[in-house]
Amino acid sequence: MKFLTQDEARRICEKAIAFSKADECRVNLSGEREGNIRYANNAVSTAGLAEDTQLNVTVSFGKRVGSATINEFDDKSLEKAVRRAEDVARLAPENPEFLPNVTAQQYKATPTWNKNTAAIDPDYRAEVAFRSIEAARKANLKAAGFFDDTTSFQAHANSNGVFGYQELTSLGFTVTTRTEDGRGSGWAKRYANDAGKFDARAASAIAIEKALRSVDAKALEPGRYTVILEPDATSDMLNFMFGAFDARNADEGRSFLSKKGGGNRVGEKLYDEQVNVWADPWNPDVPVLPWDSASMLARERADIIKNGVVAGMDYTRYWAQKQGKRAIGRHGNVIMAGGTKSTEELIASTKKGVLVTRTWYIRMVDPQSQLLTGLTRDGTFYIENGKIKHPIKNFRFNESPVAMLNNIEELGKPVVVGGTNASFQMLLPAMKVRDFNFTSLSDAV
Structure with missing residues (x-):
């Protein structure tokens, strides 16, 4: 893949827009190089490198919208894609919620690119x-386990003169370790923008320790317990909750954030x-694009x-205009304030409780209360006298993250728990929470 520079990306975007005869035109241009390696049963099973560059053009005639996507950027191909998008738009029904393209935007660059991650090669993955x-x-x-790394760029432009360009890098790693007899299981996950902050041995050591310590698990009666939830044990639950922070869903009565009467x-x-949460595109640990790709x-x-x-x-x-509110780009990350204590220090201050490494298979039970159901796995432990x-x-x-965040006793130090630069990232603390509701036992490890 030829990694397009800002000037090269701008020229391609401007050419495509110039070909358009529609009322408005918008172009998104992106390129990505993704490498990965996968292993199981202590042996590598697959490894690969995938590269792609593509351009999407969206045009509108009035409230009729059409799009086309290509991965060739010569003049003939660009014009063909624009004409195809225009043909689709002429046939499309009117969109009653259509809004014209945005006008001038100020994009302040975010620290999404790192040379250490961009330099990852097959030897590094091996x-x-x-x-x-x-x-x-x-x-x-x-x-x-599975390790993947991505180096990419994103650019967009529209016929109102808006243009943005950003380079990105990210890596992700998950590992599960199990005893030979399958009675013990441990797990760890890591994400980073900077490969210099990633240590495969350290992550694997955590999964190994959990696997060795989780053998011969004893049954504990279900009920409400004080729990220490590691950040990866809460991330998926909180994803459900923050996904409901949509004003339209709330205003129309479809959310736990809906007010009676409207x-x-x-x-x-x-x-x-104690709960303080914000979004910050420029946070160096979880940086994201300085714009919302949708709007x-x-x-x-x-x-x-x-x-x-x-x-x-x-x-x-659309909804901001309808409600008389100011619209900004949708959040690309979530950052939650915490304390300074490690998980081990939270354990040391707990008289009786349960340590949860990870939750999974989470499903919504009731959107109006955010009640979720799911399972613990890969290392659940009983704590006594610290x-x-x-x-x-x-x-x-069966627990609601809203109730969970009302029962906080103490917060640990926040850590990066997920996402890639181009999507959603979270910086979350470990949490000590009272009255967490365990409803039944599971025999799975």
């Missing part, structure tokens, strides 16, 4: 797998005062929850 497999073998365990609950205290609006730092009070919600351009006493069988839980 070394990641080797280190993880070697550590598992030494502990007489079986390891399965409207939403911005300004209401729904959480413990092309510039992103801003924005409070979501402040001292337990709902401080802000996402508005599409120490892990023994492993316990996994649980099914």
Whole structure:
């Protein structure tokens, strides 16, 4: 893949727009190089490198919209794609919620590109797998994992003169280790923008320790317990909740943030005062594009929850206009304030409780209360007098993240828990929470 520079991307975008005879034209141009390596049963199974560059052009005649996508950028191909988009637009029904393209935007660059990650090559990926497999073998365990890294660029432009260009890098790693007899299982996940902050051995060591300690799990009666939830144990649950911070859904009565009689609950205290959450595209640990790809609006730092009070919600351009609100680019990350303690320090301050490494298979039960159900896995432990006493069988839980964030006893140090630069990222703390509702036991490890 030829990695297009800002000037090269601008020229291609401007050419495509110049070919258009429609009322408006918008172009998105992106390129990506993604490498990966996968291993299981202590052996590499697949490795690969995929590259692609593509351009999407969207045009409109009045409220009729059409799009076309290509991966060839000579003049003939660009014009053909534009004509195809125009043909589609002429046949399309009118969109009653159509809005014209945005006008001038100020995009302040975010630190989404890192030279260490961009330099990753097949030898680096092989070394990641080797280190993880070697550590598992030494502990007489079986390891399965996946490592992937991405270097990319994104550019967009429209016929109103808006243009943006950004380069991005990211990496992700997951590893599961199990005992030979399958009775013990451990897991770890890492994401990073900077490969210099990633350590395959350290991540694998955590999964190995969890696997060894989780053998011979004992049954603990289901019920409500004080729990220490590692960041990866809460990330998927909180994803459900923050996905509901949509003003339209709330205003139309389809959300836990809907107010009786209409409207939403911005300004209401729904959480413990310790809960402070915001979005910040320029955060160096979880940087994201400085614009929202759907609307092309510039992103801003924005409070979501402040001292337990709902401080802000996402508005599409259409809904913001309809409600008389100001629209900004939708958030690309979520950052939650925490404390300074490690998970180990939270354990040390717990008289009786349960440590949860990970939750999975989470499903919505009730959108109006955000009640979720799911399972723990890959290392669940009973805590007594500040120490892990023994492993316990996994649980099914029925719990709402809204209730969970009202029952916080203490917060740990925030860590990066997920996403890639081009999508959604989170910086979350470990949490000590009281009265977490475990409803039944699960025999799975």
